[in-house]
Amino acid sequence: MSRAPDLARGLDPAKLRPAFERFGRLHLPGIFAPKDAQAIHAALVAAPYHRSLTASGKSYDIALETLAAMPPERRAELEAAILEGGRTGFQYQFDAWRLSDLMEANQRTGGVLAPLEGVYDLLNSEAFLGFVRTLTGDDACAYADAQATRYRPGDFLTAHDDDVAGKHRLYAYVLNFTPAWRPDWGGLLAFHDADGHVSEAYTPTFNALNIFRVPQQHAVTQVASFAGAQRFSITGWIRER
Numbered sequence: 001m002s003r004a005p006d007l008a009r010g011l012d013p014a015k016l017r018p019a020f021e022r023f024g025r026l027h028l029p030g031i032f033a034p035k036d037a038q039a040i041h042a043a044l045v046a047a048p049y050h051r052s053l054t055a056s057g058k059s060y061d062i063a064l065e066t067l068a069a070m071p072p073e074r075r076a077e078l079e080a081a082i083l084e085g086g087r088t089g090f091q092y093q094f095d096a097w098r099l100s101d102l103m104e105a106n107q108r109t110g111g112v113l114a115p116l117e118g119v120y121d122l123l124n125s126e127a128f129l130g131f132v133r134t135l136t137g138d139d140a141c142a143y144a145d146a147q148a149t150r151y152r153p154g155d156f157l158t159a160h161d162d163d164v165a166g167k168h169r170l171y172a173y174v175l176n177f178t179p180a181w182r183p184d185w186g187g188l189l190a191f192h193d194a195d196g197h198v199s200e201a202y203t204p205t206f207n208a209l210n211i212f213r214v215p216q217q218h219a220v221t222q223v224a225s226f227a228g229a230q231r232f233s234i235t236g237w238i239r240e241r
């Protein structure tokens with residue numbers, strides 16, 4: 001698949017709008033044709049991930065080989081900082097590949113990664129942005145950024161609201177490409193309410209779109225040590241210029 005995938009036929013954003021407006025979020029299964037979804041999944045499995053994490057309040061992108069070669073004492077320090085941060089505040093660790101940075105720099109590689117490049121093109125097409133404008137009633141939706149993510153057992157992203165000054169994020173989206181998952185395995189996209197409860201959580205699934213308004217408190221719960229798979233997504237924000 002080197003062309004951009006099409007959104008599934010029969011999705012009517014005007015009809016979905018009341019459901020989106022109710023809680024400012026929506027889960028839409030069956031977002032692409034099954035064949036396209038399979039090609040995207042294969043590309044997500046093959047993507048050249050790095051480790052994305054925060055430690056002691058700083059964000060790091062670390063090559064997986066660098067992490068593997070880190071002296072054990074340094075590695076233990078890093079892990080201790082991550083545990084401490086997760087206990088008390090905003091913290092994450094997962095694997096990422098920054099698709100939109102490469103696309104914006106015109107660095108297409110094609111080949112096995114072509115389906116992800118196609119998704120980037122779709123996300124920035126009139127077909128998708130128009131869909132989101134009608135779904136949300138928000139004409140300001142101008143473009144989307146994107147990264148591929150892979151969560152392995154132990155990975156997580158603690159509560160945050162996606163609102164970063166200067167980034168002009170209007171809506172967050174997550175395209176799920178995890179073929180088989182059990183809610184017990186964690187990795188849930190959980191929405192937190194003002195009382196500290198989880199008001200709703202979306203289980204990783206295959207070929208679905210989650211879309212939600214920014215700002216909104218949410219987290220990805222830690223993937224269980226016994227999870228039998230990795231959680232694959234393409235995620236980012238629909239932004240205003």
Ligand SMILES: O=C(O)CCC(=O)C(=O)O
Nearest residue numbers: 157162174189220233235
């Ligand atoms: O992967 C997800 O379900 C959500 C990711 C997320 O919240 C983020 O990257 O800010």
Ligand SMILES: [Fe+2]
Nearest residue numbers: 160161162172
């Ligand atoms: Fe988020």
